[in-house]
Amino acid sequence: MSFNDFVTCPLNKSHRLLRGRLDTHLVRCCRALDTQQKKKIVICPFNETHSVSAAKLLDHIKNKCTSNVSNFVNDMKELEEPKPSLKGVDNVPPKTAECEDDWDLEPDVGTYKPLHNCDDKLVVRSMKGQSRAVRQDFIYNERCRFAELKDK
Template sequence: MSSLKTCPFDKNHILQAERFIVHLVRCQRNHPNVQVRCPHNEGHIIPPGEMETHLNVCDTRALSELKDQQMVQKPVEQPLLPVGESWDDDPDVGTYDPNNYCEQNLVIRQPVNLTKAQRKQFRLKERERLEKMDNSTSDGSKP
């Protein structure tokens, strides 16, 4: 059986521990600015006058302080890049041209944004190109 907790906003609300945080979010909408949240645990909601007392006796304070100390003690190591490397010294490589690739290989292309006459001419040239490519590949030679 799960433990029961009482809502700090409304003492009539008694809920299961698993649902407590979800309830606090919803119940706080009905009671804005009534109580203060503990900086060590969001589930601890305390009246403003009792905050200092709670901070001294908070059971999760030790865990959050330990976590803060561990985070401070671990410095972030910066990876060192080799100084001698220069991208300007790399050989010039041409850019990829998809149209050039399509013209040299067996790729079916579609006419886009052309007039009716231009589409007809494009398809005629494509048929010739593909037949020429097909004949050259069937002969065993590469285009």
């Protein structure tokens, strides 16, 4: 740790802390301020670690805030400039993939019903979420179903 790793809190000049802890500190320090001090301080829209007085915000954005303002301005310029296009490419229609299958002509298929599908097979089924009497009736019916299927 060197002296350059430490920064001064913009809300309270007596607070000195590591640069990496500034974000966390600002949240806690801002909570500790009274309402009068909170009204005077505004957070920079480009960098949350920049806290300045409301009167100096425009000056800060124009002159001092170099963190993301230049990137923001460059991004806006790129959006405004039209992108160059290749000659003749705009006139070519897009290629479509040819497919022999026509899904609209296929016959309708009924929905899958697992209980009806399992009625004629030796599949162990269970019932959950019912009362004890209903479960016991289900188990009895399942034993009868298994006996009939084994006799076939």
